[in-house]
Structures are given as structure tokens and as C-alpha cells.
Amino acid sequence: MANTRKATKKDLPAIYGLVRELAIFEKAEEQLTATLADYKRDFAAGVFEAVVLEEENEIRGMVLYYLTYSTWRGKMLYLEDFVVAEQHRRRGYGQQLFDAFIAAAHEKNCAMVKWQVLDWNESAVKFYEKNKATIEKQWWNGKIIF
Amino acid sequence: MANTRKATKKDLPAIYGLVRELAIFEKAEEQLTATLADYKRDFAAGVFEAVVLEEENEIRGMVLYYLTYSTWRGKMLYLEDFVVAEQHRRRGYGQQLFDAFIAAAHEKNCAMVKWQVLDWNESAVKFYEKNKATIEKQWWNGKIIF
Numbered sequence: 001m002a003n004t005r006k007a008t009k010k011d012l013p014a015i016y017g018l019v020r021e022l023a024i025f026e027k028a029e030e031q032l033t034a035t036l037a038d039y040k041r042d043f044a045a046g047v048f049e050a051v052v053l054e055e056e057n058e059i060r061g062m063v064l065y066y067l068t069y070s071t072w073r074g075k076m077l078y079l080e081d082f083v084v085a086e087q088h089r090r091r092g093y094g095q096q097l098f099d100a101f102i103a104a105a106h107e108k109n110c111a112m113v114k115w116q117v118l119d120w121n122e123s124a125v126k127f128y129e130k131n132k133a134t135i136e137k138q139w140w141n142g143k144i145i146f
Numbered sequence: 147m148a149n150t151r152k153a154t155k156k157d158l159p160a161i162y163g164l165v166r167e168l169a170i171f172e173k174a175e176e177q178l179t180a181t182l183a184d185y186k187r188d189f190a191a192g193v194f195e196a197v198v199l200e201e202e203n204e205i206r207g208m209v210l211y212y213l214t215y216s217t218w219r220g221k222m223l224y225l226e227d228f229v230v231a232e233q234h235r236r237r238g239y240g241q242q243l244f245d246a247f248i249a250a251a252h253e254k255n256c257a258m259v260k261w262q263v264l265d266w267n268e269s270a271v272k273f274y275e276k277n278k279a280t281i282e283k284q285w286w287n288g289k290i291i292f
Contacts, residue, residue: 019218023218031218032217032218033218033219033220033257034216034218034219038220038221042215042220042221047213047214047215047221048215066215067193067212068224069188069210069212069226070180071178071180071226072165072169072177072178072180073291074180074184074188075184075193080216102290105292111179111180111291111292112289112290112291112292113289114287114288114289115287115289116287116288117286118284118285118286120284125286128288131290132290133288133290134288134290134291135286135288136286136287136288137286138264138266139262139264139265139287140262140263140264140265140271140281140282140283141260141261141262141281141282142262142274142279142280142282143260143261143279144259144277144278144280145219145280146251146252146257146259
């Protein structure tokens with residue numbers, strides 16, 4: 001049985017490795033401009049938190065999240081990244097990690113949780129619907145990269 | 147000329163008032179479940195920040211934002227809410243507030259800024275494009291309200 005626990009600074013290389021693995025898989029490695037040193041500084045400053053899933057002394061997945069604010073609902077926990085290593089999928093690790101994320105939101109007295117999913121990612125949408133999520137399709141993202 | 151400045155706790159009633167005005171306009175007042183007391187507690191805890199636009203001793207608009215994290219880019223400032231009071235539109239207040247938001251992101255050494263816009267809101271999309279934003283249409287929002 002895999003174990004989920006709050007990430008500490010010692011887990012940041014593994015977390016960064018999972019992000020990098022996914023960026024390479026998505027053929028977008030050049031867009032990963034944040035470094036492990038950035039992760040260390042920003043984690044220490046409390047900008048984000050994470051839960052890791054560990055089995056056989058190996059980190060096989062993670063959820064990375066931070067506290068945000070809904071002007072209508074109040075405190076909200078935002079799931080920024082959610083990764084299970086490719087070779088460890090279909091074992092329920094994703095559900096364990098998502099449950100840990102929801103538990104973290106309750107611990108912080110959040111009124112809601114939020115995240116994003118790509119419109120073509122049917123299996124992810126199905127997973128979230130199974131978890132009683134509402135999927136909203138009418139919002140576009142705006143961004144400016146400096 | 148209107149003046150923009152960082153919000154202090156004294157501005158929270160006016161900020162809450164602008165959020166409420168918009169919720170009523172959108173016929174969604176029942177979804178505004180956060181109270182002014184919540185805003186006061188959460189602002190004091192540093193969960194969000196805001197810039198207000200003031201003219202003739204009256205707050206006529208605001209941007210409300212918080213620090214988040216892109217696992218690819220690093221620190222990111224997220225624009226959660228952006229309101230100019232109905233009767234004070236078309237005077238450039240929106241641009242002044244958006245500029246103040248971008249300036250706040252630079253002050254915090256953020257790598258990018260992000261926000262959302264409704265797909266039918268053509269004038270807002272045009273405004274953001276004029277500000278050299280990228281508009282992404284392939285993401286859906288997932289949420290669970292507790």
C-alpha cells in the first residue's frame with residue numbers, strides 16, 4: 001500500500017523530476033524555465049505546498065497546490081499540478097493523491113477547491129466527474145509571460 | 147486624475163461592496179457566501195492583496211490578486227477579480243488598474259501573470275489582447291464546493 005504524506009524540502013528534487021518528466025512527455029521541455037533552486041526558494045517561502053505518494057522508498061506521484069481566494073466563496077485550495085509517474089499508473093495512486101488534496105483543503109478551512117483540465121483529456125475529466133466535481137467550459141485563460 | 151494605491155484593511159468594505167454590486171448585476175447574489183468578516187480575517191492573514199482606484203475620495207474600482215505558482219515558470223500573480231463600478235466605466239480606470247496589477251507582479255519578481263475571462267465577454271477579451279495577453283481556450287475548470 002502506497003503512503004501519502006506532506007512534502008518536505010527533501011522531496012523537491014523528486015517533485016521537480018516528475019514535473020520535468022511530464023514536460024518532456026508533452027514535448028514542451030523548453031517551457032520548463034523554473035529551476036530546482038527556484039522550487040527550493042519558493043517552497044521555503046511558503047508559496048506552494050505538496051503531498052507526495054511514496055512506495056518502496058520511491059516517490060511515484062504528487063499533488064502540488066496553494067491557497068487562493070474566491071471573492072464569492074472565500075478561501076480556496078488550488079491544485080496546480082497532479083502527476084503519477086507513467087510506469088505507476090492504474091493502481092489507484094491518483095485517487096489517493098486527490099483524496100489527500102481534498103483533505104488538505106478541509107484542514108485549511110477552505111470553502112472550495114479548483115483546478116484545470118485540458119478539454120481533450122477525457123480520462124481525467126471522467127476521473128473528476130467520478131469525484132463529484134463540476135466542470136466549467138465557459139472560461140478562457142489570459143496570461144502574460146514576462 | 148484617479149489615483150491607484152495598495153489596499154489596506156480600511157478599504158475592505160468598499161472592495162466587498164464592488165464584489166457584491168457585480169454579483170447582484172449578474173443575478174448571482176446567493177453565490178456570494180463570503181462575508182466582510184471573512185475578507186477581513188483572510189486579508190489580515192495575507193491570503194490576498196488588492197489595489198484600489200480612488201477619485202474624489204471614493205473607491206471606484208479594484209483589482210484583487212494573490213501569489214500562485216506555475217511549476218513550469220515559477221512565481222505567478224493571479225488576478226482573481228477586476229471591477230470598475232458600473233457608473234465609472236470608459237474613463238481608462240480599467241487600464242490604470244491593470245497596469246497597477248502588472249506592476250505588482252514585477253515587484254514580486256513573478257515570471258508571469260494569469261487570470262480568466264468568460265468566453266462571451268468580447269470587450270474584455272479585446273482589452274486583454276490590446277495588453278498583449280495570450281488567450282487560451284483549451285482549458286476547462288474543475289471545482290468542488292464544500
